[in-house]
Structures are given as C-alpha cells and as structure tokens.
Amino acid sequence: MPDAPRSDDPALIAHLHADLVAAAFTVDGVTDLVGEQAMSAWSRDQAVPARRALQRRSRELGSASGRAGDAHESEPCHTEVSHDPAGHNDAALITLAAFFLLGDPVSAAALDAALPSVGARGLERLGLVEAGTSTELRSAVDLRPYATDSSAELYVASDLGAFQRPGVLRHDHVLGIGGASLTLVQSTPRRPVDTALDLGTGCGIQTFHLLAHARHVTATDISDRALATARFNLILNAEALDVDPWDLSARVSLERGSLLEPVVGRRFDMVVSNPPFVITPRSPQEHAEDRFTYRDGGLPGDRLVRELLGALPSVLNPGATAHLLANWEIPRDPHEEPSATWSRGPSSWVPQGTGVWIVQRELQDPCEYAETWLRDASQQRDVADYERAYAAYLDDFDSRDVAAVGFGMVWLYRPQESDAQDTAPRIFETIPHAIQQPIAPALAAEWDRVLSMASDEASDEARDAHDPGATSDTVPAWLARHYTVAQDVTEERHGTPGAPDPALILLRQGAGLRRSVILSSEAAGFAGVCDGELSAGQILTALGSLLEWQDGPAPQLLREIKRLITHGFLVEV
Known part of the structure; x- marks a missing residue:
C-alpha cells in the first residue's frame, strides 16, 4: 500500500x-x-x-x-x-x-x-x-511505545499528527492513540470471548486489547492505509499479542468495507467501535476523497450513529455486548433544555428488546462542536478555509434546528434466549464529572447487577401472575439478600445550624462512576443499618415498626434502595 x-x-x-x-x-x-x-x-x-x-x-x-x-x-x-x-x-x-x-x-x-x-x-x-x-x-510515521492494561508493552505506528507536520491533515489520515481511543479502551470490559469485531480499526489499537481476551478478532476499516498500518502493527507486536506473523489470519482477519458491510450475516460475542461519528456539513460538490475518513462517515447529521445503533444488534450473539463512542444531535425544544431531552434520539434508534446503557459525558453547543473538529484537523492553519468551514457547520446545524450535540459511551446488549421478554434494561444518564479509569470493571459490575435485578423482578412478576395468593407469603428476591455499604462510599449531611434534622443527606462514591445520590431520611436509615447481618427485608420490617408504617414501605423508598444496590452503593454479602 x-x-x-x-x-x-x-x-x-x-x-x-x-x-x-x-x-x-x-x-x-x-x-x-x-x-x-x-x-x-x-x-x-x-x-x-x-x-x-x-x-x-x-x-x-x-x-x-x-x-x-x-x-x-x-x-x-x-x-x-x-x-x-x-x-x-x-x-x-x-x-x-x-x-x-x-x-x-x-x-x-x-x-x-x-x-x-x-x-x-x-x-x-x-x-x-x-x-x-x-x-x-x-x-x-509516528511510532510510539504504548503501555497496555496488561503486562505487555507495544509499539504503535500511525500517521504523524498536526504537531509533528505542518499543514492540514491528509484526508486518509490514520489516527494514532488519542483521547477517544483510550476512552474506548478504558470502557470496554475484558471478559473472555470467542469472537470479537473491531469496527473501524484504524491503527488497530482496539484489536490489540481484544486479542488479550478474544480467540479471534475481525478488524474492519474503509481505509486501505488504515488496514495496512494495523497489519504492520500486528506483526511488529506479534509476540506480545500472541499472533503468528506468518499466519495472522489464525487470530485476526483484516477486512475492508464500510461499517457492517464486511460482516453481513455474521455474529460476534463482542463488538467495539470508535466509528467515524463526527457530524460534518455535507455539500453537493463534495467527493469521497475530500473527507477525513478517520472521523467522517459521509452521512448527514448523526445519521451514521443512528443507523449503526439500529443495526449492531443484528451482529451480536445472544448474551453479547457492543461498546462504542458516539455523537448525537439534540433538536431544539421550546420548553426544555438539551440536557433534559438528549436521550430522545438515541432511545428511539436502539431496537426494542435490546439492552442499552448510554452515558452522556459531554454536551456542546454548535459553535463549540465546530471549533473542536476544525482544530482536530488543523484547519485553523488556513484562515480563509477555517472561516468557510465554520460557517458551513453553523448553517448545517441551523438546517436541522440543532440546539446541542451530545457525546458519550454506548453499551448495547443482546439478551440471552433464556431471558424473560421485555426485561432488557434501557438506561440513559449524564455523568459529566471525572470518573475512575479504567472504568470498564465498574461498568461491567454494574451491568451485571442491573441484569440480576431485572431478572429477579421478572421472576417475581411471573410468580405473582401464576399464583396471586403467594404474594402475601413471599417477598422479592432482592429483599431476601444481605447487603453492606461499599468501602468507597461516604455520607454527607447538610443542614441549617441548630436544626434538629439535616435538610439534605448525600451518599458519594469514591470509585467507579463516582455518583452522588440524594437520599430520603428513610433510605439513609436503611443504608446506615446495612452491615450484612440482617437481610434487606428484615431491615425494612424493623424500620416499619420504628416509623409505624401502616401499609409497608412506600414504592419510592423501594426504588431508592434498588438504585443503591444496582449503582453499587450497597453490595451483596
């Protein structure tokens, strides 16, 4: 090449x-x-x-x-x-x-x-x-040492960046190790799988990590130069990656094509992708060779992400997951801010029956977004071109009445065939603050807890439907378990000086997603008693006697406690 x-x-x-x-x-x-x-x-x-x-x-x-x-x-x-x-x-x-x-x-x-x-x-x-x-x-090339999350140290070749060479990047630029690729590396769980797909491999960074826990990896890209670079990197690091440089196909297949085209009809146990999601103004005069292929998929607006989220479940085996980064446009709403409406688009793109967890990490207005990606390609070095491109971005967003653009991490899950119908979790949340890295272990642990809670609830509902009279003698499965407060959790109480009771009670996580939750006094009392000795149901019974509940715990309190469990504030013992 x-x-x-x-x-x-x-x-x-x-x-x-x-x-x-x-x-x-x-x-x-x-x-x-x-x-x-x-x-x-x-x-x-x-x-x-x-x-x-x-x-x-x-x-x-x-x-x-x-x-x-x-x-x-x-x-x-x-x-x-x-x-x-x-x-x-x-x-x-x-x-x-x-x-x-x-x-x-x-x-x-x-x-x-x-x-x-x-x-x-x-x-x-x-x-x-x-x-x-x-x-x-x-x-x-830029050839740099790279320390992985395992014991191996690799060498990664890519195209020289803007700070190493003058001028605008070439349009078939092969991106190296950057912030986005590292974010994806750190948010992808490392569970053993048989087959994995690296969609849009670039220099191959995601494939290198997948090889540590996947028997075989299929890596695709639309760019011949990217595939050639990835192949060179695989051979350069053959021993560390446990691949045969004379027979790469035994563990890695490099396939050319756009998005899912090269793997139509095939399924995988895990998919990772840092796709060309950058929203770019389209022009009737543009040519394919004018696009920055490492970031621009050639479709208007966020259509590439929309189509990818809709199609990815078709290449997942039952129980498989997909992990990717994405942008999404947030249309203007006269009554609500973009921070409140951002999930409407992504939630409608993922097919029903597919589990989804999207964490929005950043929200930019159209001007901020344009500036970010114009700088990314060093287009500010040509002042006239920069101003034309900036105006084109704003015109493009205005044409669709875009108020903001969101960016975040996406986790998709195809339920096991044995899973109850309509129980696949669908979670959309914004977490803009700093989180623990690598975050993948915390994400995987929380996803398992969410699936467990959903399975328990589905079983309880099925039992109640089969035998309505049993509800008086049985309790939800999670209430029979014992919990303790996670070691990284701290409590804060805020109130007016001299007041007998706090006005606000917070629990904070020091690890993982580092969430903070505001608790009712009842939920705070429940968490304060969780030391593993009593089951959740026994604690609620004691609280009910103390607070003189007439009809048992309120549904809102039960929802609070279940969130504390799924988010990892309370851990099962």
Whole structure:
C-alpha cells in the first residue's frame, strides 16, 4: 500500500522490534529521558518541552565526548551525539524519540547506530522514512511505545499528527492513540470471548486489547492505509499479542468495507467501535476523497450513529455486548433544555428488546462542536478555509434546528434466549464529572447487577401472575439478600445550624462512576443499618415498626434502595 508501513517482511520487522527494545524505547525510558512534564505536554500534542529536553541531553552527551551539539532550542533536534559505550543507550533513545515522536530530521548515521539490525535502509524498506536529503531523514510515521492494561508493552505506528507536520491533515489520515481511543479502551470490559469485531480499526489499537481476551478478532476499516498500518502493527507486536506473523489470519482477519458491510450475516460475542461519528456539513460538490475518513462517515447529521445503533444488534450473539463512542444531535425544544431531552434520539434508534446503557459525558453547543473538529484537523492553519468551514457547520446545524450535540459511551446488549421478554434494561444518564479509569470493571459490575435485578423482578412478576395468593407469603428476591455499604462510599449531611434534622443527606462514591445520590431520611436509615447481618427485608420490617408504617414501605423508598444496590452503593454479602 503506497504511503503506508509495509509488512511483507516479518523478519525485518522483528529486527526492528528487537532494536527498539534494546534502545529502551519504552514509555518509562522516554519519560525518564525527557521528564514527566514534557511527557504530559507531548500527550497534549505540545512538542516544545520534549524537544528542549532532548537537546539538553544531547548536548550533555556531546560534551562528555568532546563533541557538543550547538542546535538552537527553537529548532528541531538534528541529533548528532557520540555513540560511545557509556552513552550508547541514551544516544539511541534520543535519536528514536526525536525521529519517531517529534518528527524531527535525523541523520542516517544516527539511525544506523540507534537501530543496528535495521538501520536507515531497513526503515526505508519498511516504508517508515520520507524522502529526505542525502544526510538527513524524516520519519513517515509516528511510532510510539504504548503501555497496555496488561503486562505487555507495544509499539504503535500511525500517521504523524498536526504537531509533528505542518499543514492540514491528509484526508486518509490514520489516527494514532488519542483521547477517544483510550476512552474506548478504558470502557470496554475484558471478559473472555470467542469472537470479537473491531469496527473501524484504524491503527488497530482496539484489536490489540481484544486479542488479550478474544480467540479471534475481525478488524474492519474503509481505509486501505488504515488496514495496512494495523497489519504492520500486528506483526511488529506479534509476540506480545500472541499472533503468528506468518499466519495472522489464525487470530485476526483484516477486512475492508464500510461499517457492517464486511460482516453481513455474521455474529460476534463482542463488538467495539470508535466509528467515524463526527457530524460534518455535507455539500453537493463534495467527493469521497475530500473527507477525513478517520472521523467522517459521509452521512448527514448523526445519521451514521443512528443507523449503526439500529443495526449492531443484528451482529451480536445472544448474551453479547457492543461498546462504542458516539455523537448525537439534540433538536431544539421550546420548553426544555438539551440536557433534559438528549436521550430522545438515541432511545428511539436502539431496537426494542435490546439492552442499552448510554452515558452522556459531554454536551456542546454548535459553535463549540465546530471549533473542536476544525482544530482536530488543523484547519485553523488556513484562515480563509477555517472561516468557510465554520460557517458551513453553523448553517448545517441551523438546517436541522440543532440546539446541542451530545457525546458519550454506548453499551448495547443482546439478551440471552433464556431471558424473560421485555426485561432488557434501557438506561440513559449524564455523568459529566471525572470518573475512575479504567472504568470498564465498574461498568461491567454494574451491568451485571442491573441484569440480576431485572431478572429477579421478572421472576417475581411471573410468580405473582401464576399464583396471586403467594404474594402475601413471599417477598422479592432482592429483599431476601444481605447487603453492606461499599468501602468507597461516604455520607454527607447538610443542614441549617441548630436544626434538629439535616435538610439534605448525600451518599458519594469514591470509585467507579463516582455518583452522588440524594437520599430520603428513610433510605439513609436503611443504608446506615446495612452491615450484612440482617437481610434487606428484615431491615425494612424493623424500620416499619420504628416509623409505624401502616401499609409497608412506600414504592419510592423501594426504588431508592434498588438504585443503591444496582449503582453499587450497597453490595451483596
């Protein structure tokens, strides 16, 4: 594939991996070299601190060998340092960081020394070098170390970003590891599955994580360059990912096509996707090659997300889940704010009978949204084009009377065939504050509790329907269980000084989704007694005697307690 890393020489790629490891080109190695602050800035696409740190270390090594560099701090590294035995590791690491992470020019001699098995000519053979001068070369890719949530450390190639190259991004840009992809990684549960689908794989980041718990992964993309990059990355990390570089298809299938087209008629145990959901103004004059394919699916408004949410259940096996990120437009309502109406669209797109949990993380007005994605492609570097594109965004949103755009995490679930009908949970909530990362374990645990509660309620309803007289002698299943307050939960009481009772009682979670809930005094009393000794039903009986209930606990109190259980404030013992 032209202008993409080549993967037709697995042996040479294996040598590259060995050279990178030998040079300590790792997350810790680079961080130790440039410092925490520079790494933090670099993660925000700010290269100056890291470049200054590399120049400083380069001069130190040069001075130690009597050949100090004299590069000005505002210029690229032009790494030329000694490669004596004492300074070899730092010299190689400086070269690789400058070349692959900052996109700075580096001499062929420095690359030969940093990568002794591959050298500059090997990088050219793999398509990792741009044409340069006779003495200096530039990297054609961003190649960075990446520490996974397992013990493996990987190397991930993608296209150079806006901070590494001037100008607007190419339209077939292959996105690397960014905030959105990491959000999806952190929100995807890692349960063992037989088959998984990575829809819109890009550089392959989601596939790498899926391979840790899926026997086989199918990775699709509409971009040939993206698939070529993903294939290179798989071979580069073959040992860590437990794939055979000479027989990738045994564990990974790379398939070209738009959205679900390549997998029509097939089903999977898990689907993950960071789809091209970005809402983009359409034009009668546009051509497919004018789109930023990594983010623009070519459909008007949020139609791509709408169609994807409607179709995904068809590729899920019973009991399977899908995990994705998405945007959705929120039409203007003269009577309610977008924060109150945002779920109307998404709730209507997911077929009935499918479980759905959508957590809205952000809400932007049309201006904020346009600015976000114009900056993403560095379109502000062309002022005239930026203003035209900005106006087109606002005209496009006005044409559909869009008040705001939501962004969040989507969890879909296809019920097991044994599940009771019409019990698939449908949850829509907004959580804009900071949450624990990775959040996937907390999401998976809560989803299991929600399913358990729904199953219990369905069983209770079926029992009552079969034998109405039994309701006087039996209680809901959850009331027979014992609970205690989760260790991360704290209580707050607010009130007027001197008042005998608090005006407000809050429970807060210190982990997971870090929810806060306002409790009635009865629910607070119930939670305060939960120490695992008594069942929920026994506690309610005691409260009823104390408060002199005539007809048992109020339905509102039961709903409060069930929310505390499903949200993890109270945990079963």
